[in-house]
Amino acid sequence: MVRDTTVLLDERRIFEPSEEIKKRANVKDWEAEIEKGKNVEKYWAEKAEQFEWFKKWDQVVDESNKPFYKWFVGGKINLTYNAVDRWIKTEKRNQVAILYINERGEEEKITYYELFVQVNKLANALKNLGVKKGDTVSTYMPMCPELLIALLACIKIGAVHSVIYSGLSVGAFVERINDAKAKVLFTADGTYRRGKIIDLKPIADEAILQCPTVETIIVVNHTGTPIEISELSGREIFYDRLLDGEPSYCEPEQMDAEDPLFLLYTSGSTGKPKGVMHTTAGYMVGAATTLRDVFDIHSDDLWWCTGDIGWITGHSYVLYGPLLLGTTTVVYEGAPDYPDPGVWWKIVEKYGVTKFYTAPTAIRHLMRFGTRYTNLYNLDSLRILGTVGEPINPEAWMWYYKNVGKERCPIMDTWWQTETGMHLISPLPVAPLKPGSATRALPGIEADVVDEDGNPVPEGKGGYLVIKKPWPGMFRTLYKDEQRYKDAYWNEFPGCIYKAGDMVRQDEDGYFWIQGRSDDVLKIAGHRIGSAEVESAFVGHPAVAEAAVIGKSDPIKGEVIKAFIIVKEGYELKTQLIEDLKKHVRYELGPVAVLGEIVQVDKLPKTRSGKIMRRILRAQEMGEDLGDTSTLEE
Numbered sequence: 001m002v003r004d005t006t007v008l009l010d011e012r013r014i015f016e017p018s019e020e021i022k023k024r025a026n027v028k029d030w031e032a033e034i035e036k037g038k039n040v041e042k043y044w045a046e047k048a049e050q051f052e053w054f055k056k057w058d059q060v061v062d063e064s065n066k067p068f069y070k071w072f073v074g075g076k077i078n079l080t081y082n083a084v085d086r087w088i089k090t091e092k093r094n095q096v097a098i099l100y101i102n103e104r105g106e107e108e109k110i111t112y113y114e115l116f117v118q119v120n121k122l123a124n125a126l127k128n129l130g131v132k133k134g135d136t137v138s139t140y141m142p143m144c145p146e147l148l149i150a151l152l153a154c155i156k157i158g159a160v161h162s163v164i165y166s167g168l169s170v171g172a173f174v175e176r177i178n179d180a181k182a183k184v185l186f187t188a189d190g191t192y193r194r195g196k197i198i199d200l201k202p203i204a205d206e207a208i209l210q211c212p213t214v215e216t217i218i219v220v221n222h223t224g225t226p227i228e229i230s231e232l233s234g235r236e237i238f239y240d241r242l243l244d245g246e247p248s249y250c251e252p253e254q255m256d257a258e259d260p261l262f263l264l265y266t267s268g269s270t271g272k273p274k275g276v277m278h279t280t281a282g283y284m285v286g287a288a289t290t291l292r293d294v295f296d297i298h299s300d301d302l303w304w305c306t307g308d309i310g311w312i313t314g315h316s317y318v319l320y321g322p323l324l325l326g327t328t329t330v331v332y333e334g335a336p337d338y339p340d341p342g343v344w345w346k347i348v349e350k351y352g353v354t355k356f357y358t359a360p361t362a363i364r365h366l367m368r369f370g371t372r373y374t375n376l377y378n379l380d381s382l383r384i385l386g387t388v389g390e391p392i393n394p395e396a397w398m399w400y401y402k403n404v405g406k407e408r409c410p411i412m413d414t415w416w417q418t419e420t421g422m423h424l425i426s427p428l429p430v431a432p433l434k435p436g437s438a439t440r441a442l443p444g445i446e447a448d449v450v451d452e453d454g455n456p457v458p459e460g461k462g463g464y465l466v467i468k469k470p471w472p473g474m475f476r477t478l479y480k481d482e483q484r485y486k487d488a489y490w491n492e493f494p495g496c497i498y499k500a501g502d503m504v505r506q507d508e509d510g511y512f513w514i515q516g517r518s519d520d521v522l523k524i525a526g527h528r529i530g531s532a533e534v535e536s537a538f539v540g541h542p543a544v545a546e547a548a549v550i551g552k553s554d555p556i557k558g559e560v561i562k563a564f565i566i567v568k569e570g571y572e573l574k575t576q577l578i579e580d581l582k583k584h585v586r587y588e589l590g591p592v593a594v595l596g597e598i599v600q601v602d603k604l605p606k607t608r609s610g611k612i613m614r615r616i617l618r619a620q621e622m623g624e625d626l627g628d629t630s631t632l633e634e
């Protein structure tokens, strides 16, 4: 959904950083750092020095086979070694690495040493199960320590993980596991959500029947649901039992810088979800550097990113970025408003969170309660705030700034994607801020706005967001689909530049104002979902002949789904069928697919070749001009 930021904003209002922020900042001079970043190779090579390498790289970036870029060519490294093992040789050994908290007020503190032992035991256990370098391991887990341990263990032995968000359901699950050909699955009995236990295992049980590659299912008894060993199927094993008797040291696999690290499925505008593939060294450099510089991480920080590990935000900024920096990361399992909408602020006060990173949809939701809850708690520990996932409207920005940050904490509006792996457009804490703008490309990154033909557009005019130089955290391909990788991202504009899929405008100071997606990807509460996936879920129902979906704006979630349905003969879209359809789509895709409205139509606007023109439906919905209709069938 493209929004017109020009009418909403007062761009002259600029928020300067305080003296305190400037004094502490790792990067003190924004302009100078951007200037430094213009020497891309030197800039990222210096950042890569922060890690322990088994062997240093021979070449920083190899652009000889565009768009299959390579970073830190010839280097040998292991992410888990750098995120865990490295710290136990230092004073961080007994520092808390993971602070797990849930909505029931329970907590678990895992030090770097304890994490080291657990990861090694599990890594050994995985080896015993026959998991080897390059094998894929999937997870379908709640936000709990075992999920983080599982991912770190995979990486320690060179296995490639593929996380499935626990809010996705059977259809989405099967598609992802089968595409990735996962050998092992980690799952759990359930997860805590708003005072209830949401069962996960029954979904996994049902889905797994259609996943022939999975040899072993490792079950975490997270919520304590009584499960007898006799209830497990032949290929299931309890997580705890698996670790029994395993040694607490496992040699890290010496990974090539370009060895695959993980797959993460995300939605595109057409077809099935895309298996975004990230590789080892460049991703590490990108995630750690951006976290340190954008959120100004120091050794006394308590970092909390509320994102779920099921999405890229959780990968880069709940798990890998923080542990690579040796900081403490808060892992929270629960909703932002349970037991009451003060729960997050209570945690900030109780533990002294210093840096807090969340999504605009959560801010808009909490904003409805005014200052009642933000005033109940002392939020003085906070120093820097952040947002991610969708454009933040200035009203929400101001509420966050005033009531959470108490006008002391700068807000880092970070623009990035599953594909980019790391922040690309974002302020640094010392930058002057304009509410609603992600400001400028980070040092070492070159972003621009172009028209349909790839020509730069004049200042103030909207266009397509492109990234003109490779960056270390970039994805390397779409799993088993190099052609789609090239076509969807690199072939659109001349010169092999990256098409992000967002519309954007740059103002007179070069600040970027992201306006929304340029394709048929929906952003529902910050979650990314493709129109085509939702349509395919609809037509999987026996009553539906055809379906088209678009995003409909929603004050809290940003967008929800509006579906236009042609029903088959003998069916009518009455209350019962609407309920059935809702259930069906939820079964296929999970609660992320929030249905706002389902309407019955006789016809859908199509091109002569039969492609649904969602653009026409969107224009109609917004009461706008239909634009060019020459390709419309009738």
Ligand code: PRX
Residues within 6 Å of the ligand: 266, 311, 312, 313, 387, 388, 389, 390, 391, 392, 413, 414, 415, 416, 417, 418, 419, 438, 500, 501, 502, 514, 516, 517, 523, 526, 527, 528
């Ligand atoms: O449309 C942009 C929006 O989220 C998309 C990427 O979604 P996903 O791969 O799920 O990753 C989300 C978390 C990194 C982008 O194409 N988006 C992300 N951050 C912002 C944003 N839109 C505006 N402002 C942002 N800060």
